[in-house]
Amino acid sequence: MPRFLLSAAFALLCATLQAARAADLSPLETRWLQGISPVVLHARQALALPLDVVVQPQDAPGAAPLALAFVDGRCKLVLSMRGNPEGERQIDALEPALRSAALELMAAHELGHCRRYLDGAWTRMPAGFVAARAPETLPPDLQRAWLDMRSTRREEGYGDLVGLAWTRQQHPELYARLHGWLVRERSTDLLPGSHHDTLAWLALAREPESFDGQPLFDAAEGVWQRGLAD
Known part of the structure; x- marks a missing residue:
């Protein structure tokens, strides 16, 4: 995806976040959101899926860094990074050239x-x-x-x-x-x-x-x- 489109996708994602403002995001949360933004944009625009993104504001040790919830007919991509070393581990375990595509x-x-x-x-x-x-x-x-x-x-x-x-x-x-x-x-x-x-x-x-x-x-x-x- 061209860089300007990726930036637009990330901006759209941040604009529609639930439970956190973009300014409150940690560098790790920002990295994950940048990584998943092409998929979120495709899901919403090309597939017309009812999809929201939620960043958990509380500590979530032991949780999956990225998971799905289904609430009131809508899908929720849930990021649980705070107090949770697994999010960093998954990034660090990937070769740099694979990180964005793996996310x-x-x-x-x-x-x-x-x-x-x-x-x-x-x-x-x-x-x-x-x-x-x-x-x-x-x-x-x-x-x-x-x-x-x-x-x-x-x-x-x-x-x-x-x-x-x-x-x-x-x-x-x-x-x-x-x-x-x-x-x-x-x-x-x-x-x-x-x-x-x-x-x-x-x-x-x-x-x-x-x-x-x-x-x-x-x-x-x-x-x-x-x-x-x-």
């Missing part, structure tokens, strides 16, 4: 969640697919937890694929490096089959051509359903 990938991941909420499809299997039953050997409360974990894992897989589809469309020259970074992130402290174990879908998206010729969400949906079928 866009993370924001596009959250757009995937937004789309699923807006479609009324959150945690639901698509038509033609049946969710696995919880092992009967588990007590009832653990069966519920197992099902919740499986459904969250599916949604995280879809979100990762939307992030990669965005990368394919906007930063094709960085696709292989960002795919590798995402695989490493998902492999760190991995518990196989847990909420953020999306490696099966990432393996299907190793080649950028997986997403060619399709709009953002449709591209992710095709690869996602292949993973569900497997």
